[in-house]
Amino acid sequence: MNLKELSQNLGLSQTTVSRALNGYPEVNSATRQRVERAAQQFGYRPNIRAKGLATGQALAIGHVIPIGTTPEMVNPVFGDFIAGAGETYSRNGYEMILSIIDGRNEDNIYRGLKARRAVDGVIVHGPRISEPRVELLQEIDLPFAVHGRTGHVEKPFTWLDVNNEEAFAEATGYLLDLGHRRIGLVNGQEKLDFAHRRRAGYVAALTSRGIVPDPALMHSNQMTEVIGYESTCQMLALTAPPTAIICASLVSALGVRRAVEEQGLVMGRDVSIITHDDALSYLQNGGDTPIFTATRSSVRDAGRLLADMLLYAITHPDEPPQNKLLTAELVIGRSTGPAPR
Known part of the structure; x- marks a missing residue:
């Protein structure tokens, strides 16, 4: 069912139904509840791209993976991180765009994403000790969050890391x-x-x-x-x-x-x-x-948390960047024992 059909079924204008589903305050609570119940009953799902055009947002988050320089990013750890981040995106109406690229033209990829307004923000993976991508993203004003940390950057930025x-x-x-x-x-x-x-x-x-x-x-x-x-x-x-x-x-x-x-x-x-x-x-x-x-x-929890932090940075551009340092728990298994004599 599309927006037009849902509106006809309810006897309301498409504008009213759209505003009700998107939480506009001028729609009274009784109408909003009626629209939400009908949307759930008939299995209506909003067109994310159409919503993006209406709001000027892409409603998408980018993950740029430079295979040539960090091959270990494409592994089970990366897969679990992406799964966690994807849960957060889906819950908030965002899509995920993965760009698997040759690391030599990574700067151009970020500049292209910004110029085309293809994404509202990006996650930076595998930060190096000295990380040029952070300063690049700050320069082109593309919202971002870093999975990990890096030094040698003067301006604060959003990151999540394990200690x-x-x-x-x-x-x-x-x-x-x-x-x-x-x-x-x-x-x-x-x-x-x-x-x-x-x-x-x-x-x-x-x-x-x-x-x-x-x-x-x-x-x-x-x-x-x-x-x-x-x-x-x-x-x-x-x-x-x-x-x-x-x-x-x-x-x-x-x-x-x-x-x-x-x-x-x-x-x-x-x-x-x-x-x-x-x-x-x-x-x-x-x-x-x-x-x-x-x-x-x-790492799946880290994906969920960092995605939330990035979405917050996108919707609150005037707020200072958030940082979160997670603590790893030492769990004792069967692989350790006293040093042999």
């Missing part, structure tokens, strides 16, 4: 309390802000106990099962191999575990493993008792 440094310091401290002194790190790409902060937390925890970080125990690359496996094989081949390993994602942890077991070692007895766990829908860390001890923070 990565604190989480990896806590994970490292937990292993140190278990007696481990040779602790490996299988990190994400450290040009990305989150991975840089995780290494900082790991290093700070070691140095606070008088342990000099060993470069041979620190690996940084894409967060894949194969990279987790290869990095762990290299560390286990050392003269003084690690008795524990911290890794940046559950996907990496699967590779770490494979390498440990191929050496005939037992996870949690011979080599302890801690991972970051994004509470993924289709790659879960066990049931009531986690497989891996983990620093856990739901």
Whole structure:
């Protein structure tokens, strides 16, 4: 059923029905309730594009994914974030536009989205330590929110992040309390802000106990099962191999575990493993008792929250940007134990 048919059914003008459904104050409450009941009864759904034309909004949010520069963005973590954000968009009458692009022309994509008024705002994924996209979006005045943080930006901006440094310091401290002194790190790409902060937390925890970080125990690359496996094989081949390993994602942890077991070692007895766990829908860390001890923070919840923050920034342009720092919970699983003698 379209707006014209709904209006005829109610015996009201299309203008009155449209205003009632969009909450205009000049429509009295009895009429609004009558229109809403009829819309629900007949399954009426407004035409989002038509509404956008009427209000001057695109009613769409953009996600620009530069495959060439950050391939790890297209993974289960990204999928869960998008699912959470999509729930918020749908609830508020917005659509999502995904642009999978060559990273070399990313600036032009953002400028084009702004010039065409194709979106009302964008989410920035995978921020680097020094992030040029933030200043670009501020320059072209396109509303945005960052999943993560970045430094070296003078003007404030909207962001949501996990306290990565604190989480990896806590994970490292937990292993140190278990007696481990040779602790490996299988990190994400450290040009990305989150991975840089995780290494900082790991290093700070070691140095606070008088342990000099060993470069041979620190690996940084894409967060894949194969990279987790290869990095762990290299560390286990050392003269003084690690008795524990911290890794940046559950996907990496699967590779770490494979390498440990191929050496005939037992996870949690011979080599302890801690991972970051994004509470993924289709790659879960066990049931009531986690497989891996983990620093856990739901990326799906992060998607919902950041989408809400961006929509607020779009509808309240004069308000200061919001920032939210989430805390990861250390959950104890079957992958950690005292350091072997």
